[in-house]
Amino acid sequence: MLKKNNKFAYLYILPSIFFVFTFLVYPILFNLASSFTKWKGLSFSTAKFVGLKNYNVLFQDPIFLNSIKNCIIFMALTIFFQLSIGLFLTVLLDMKLKGYKIFETIYFLPVVLSSVIIGYTFSQIFEPSFGTLNMFLGAVGLDSFKQIWIGDPKYALFTVLVANIYQWTGMSIIYYRAGMANISNDIYEACKIDGASFWQTFFRITVPLLKNIHLILILLGTIGTLKFFDLVYIMTKGGPAGSTEFPLTYLYRRFILESNSGLASAVAVVIIVIATLLSMIEIKSSKALES
Amino acid sequence: MKNKGRFNYYKILIELFLIIIAGIWIIPAVTAVETSLRVKGIQNYLLIFTTKIEDMLIFPRMALNSAVITSVSLFLILLTSILAAFAFSKLHFKGKTFFYIAILSCFAIPIISTLIPNSILVIALGIRNTYAPMILLLVTANLPLSIMIFRGNFDGIADSYLEAANIDGSTNLNTMMKIIIPMSKPAIVNVLVVMFIQVWNDFQIPLIFATKPNLYTLTLAPSFYGLTQNRLDLPPLYASIIVIAVPVIIFYIVMQDKIIKGMTLGGIKE
Numbered sequence A: 001m002l003k004k005n006n007k008f009a010y011l012y013i014l015p016s017i018f019f020v021f022t023f024l025v026y027p028i029l030f031n032l033a034s035s036f037t038k039w040k041g042l043s044f045s046t047a048k049f050v051g052l053k054n055y056n057v058l059f060q061d062p063i064f065l066n067s068i069k070n071c072i073i074f075m076a077l078t079i080f081f082q083l084s085i086g087l088f089l090t091v092l093l094d095m096k097l098k099g100y101k102i103f104e105t106i107y108f109l110p111v112v113l114s115s116v117i118i119g120y121t122f123s124q125i126f127e128p129s130f131g132t133l134n135m136f137l138g139a140v141g142l143d144s145f146k147q148i149w150i151g152d153p154k155y156a157l158f159t160v161l162v163a164n165i166y167q168w169t170g171m172s173i174i175y176y177r178a179g180m181a182n183i184s185n186d187i188y189e190a191c192k193i194d195g196a197s198f199w200q201t202f203f204r205i206t207v208p209l210l211k212n213i214h215l216i217l218i219l220l221g222t223i224g225t226l227k228f229f230d231l232v233y234i235m236t237k238g239g240p241a242g243s244t245e246f247p248l249t250y251l252y253r254r255f256i257l258e259s260n261s262g263l264a265s266a267v268a269v270v271i272i273v274i275a276t277l278l279s280m281i282e283i284k285s286s287k288a289l290e291s
Numbered sequence B: 001m002k003n004k005g006r007f008n009y010y011k012i013l014i015e016l017f018l019i020i021i022a023g024i025w026i027i028p029a030v031t032a033v034e035t036s037l038r039v040k041g042i043q044n045y046l047l048i049f050t051t052k053i054e055d056m057l058i059f060p061r062m063a064l065n066s067a068v069i070t071s072v073s074l075f076l077i078l079l080t081s082i083l084a085a086f087a088f089s090k091l092h093f094k095g096k097t098f099f100y101i102a103i104l105s106c107f108a109i110p111i112i113s114t115l116i117p118n119s120i121l122v123i124a125l126g127i128r129n130t131y132a133p134m135i136l137l138l139v140t141a142n143l144p145l146s147i148m149i150f151r152g153n154f155d156g157i158a159d160s161y162l163e164a165a166n167i168d169g170s171t172n173l174n175t176m177m178k179i180i181i182p183m184s185k186p187a188i189v190n191v192l193v194v195m196f197i198q199v200w201n202d203f204q205i206p207l208i209f210a211t212k213p214n215l216y217t218l219t220l221a222p223s224f225y226g227l228t229q230n231r232l233d234l235p236p237l238y239a240s241i242i243v244i245a246v247p248v249i250i251f252y253i254v255m256q257d258k259i260i261k262g263m264t265l266g267g268i269k270e
Helices: A009-034 A053-060 A062-094 A100-112 A115-125 A132-139 A156-181 A185-193 A198-209 A211-226 A230-235 A247-257 A261-290 B002-036 B043-050 B058-090 B096-108 B111-124 B132-155 B159-167 B172-183 B185-200 B204-209 B218-228 B234-265
Strands: none
Touching: A009 A261, A009 B058, A009 B096, A009 B111, A009 B132, A053 A062, A053 A261, A062 A100, A062 A156, A062 A198, A062 A211, A062 A247, A062 B002, A100 A156, A100 B002, A100 B234, A115 A132, A115 A156, A115 A230, A115 B002, A115 B218, A115 B234, A156 A211, A156 A230, A156 B234, A185 A198, A198 A211, A211 A261, A211 B096, A230 A247, A247 A261, A247 B111, A261 B096, A261 B111, B002 B234, B043 B058, B043 B234, B058 B096, B058 B132, B058 B172, B058 B185, B058 B218, B096 B132, B111 B132, B111 B204, B132 B185, B132 B204, B132 B234, B159 B172, B172 B185, B185 B234, B204 B218, B218 B234
């Protein structure tokens, strides 16, 4: 019989607990404490207790508030496009037309590439003078549509969004493919017999039956956007004029460039709180899904 | 018969659409290659391999760093997460749910938010200019996902194996090593492959903790080549991008099935 309280089990989880508590939990607690101080760089001698001052500054800083706004807008848009384009492509690939495996290989490739590769490549695509997009617009006579893209506050977020969608849509495809494998073909046969059109089948049958997958992808997407840093850092560093500022780029800037450790800690705390809430929701949802 | 004709037309349209999408998907690659060949053509690639810092060839060094860091991290990740997943899946102990949720919740926490305290810790431990900080953080960052996937996998292995082995006098450790792990070989390979990609491609952790050029990993190569040369010198930057992308693409094509299975293992119960 398996023991009810196996003391040895603690040994099994000890290494994991060590890593997580040393490099994640201790930092969280540290951030909490240091967020209540005014502090420069890393030397403790400059630390001074100032209560909630950092949080005050934070929530009144238009750049920080803008970073939260960008995060939310970006989250909604990237999830919407990744899922819809991904599902649509999955359904098309499911028809198993010629070369469908090659298409899937191509669509999924960006997922395994580093953000560094994708970031620089899209910087070049949106580059104003000789970048792919503007050259293309010029070639088809749409010169008036040319923009500075990355350097323009109106369009910068859009460029990062496109790069992110490119990178992650493939992920949606493989998840939806796995989900669709669980949908019995009989349902689709019945639809055909009843004379349902492609779109009717798509929206009334396929989309609802993949509820589980939608949820998983949405949760992965929200957590992913909160952790979003690499692409922005490489493509725009949060500029121009804060139009692509994200919470993490804000944190990075406050600490690395301004040595404002107290404020950066406060940002970290806010992000961690939101992230923890989100992941608790995820764990609860996945447990609810299982039952 | 009329139906068949319409259906074929429909199929061709879709095929065409998929080809166009694939074409769009390849555009970034074409862009990178085209930019990398500007001005000096193939010379740009030679530059990547021959640049030196203080008499040391930098590119091979970066490749070595990536290789060492990745292999050590992967070894630690596998060891740690398999042990933990086994305990969470098959053993019973007080606080099991608490610890499990605590570890999993860490998945949502961005490593950059731990930047300050971990930097202090690293300096205090005296491991600042070594591989150690990067390895330790890469392991920590990827443990939650790894544990979650392995636990899901072990959950699928009937408890009766464990019980039967126990009756036969085997310790839990023995059972884990001689029965559970061999049964999970495919899953272990799939996770290994996914973790490899996560660790190899990581940019944030080397960005913060690779303090000197001799510690840089391959993910820092483009930034390096974009900076040391004249800032406007794009071709070497993109040459370095192609150079670091090619091995990953080859790895992907060879391991595609395993990568895909590994990534969906964590999310879906068949």
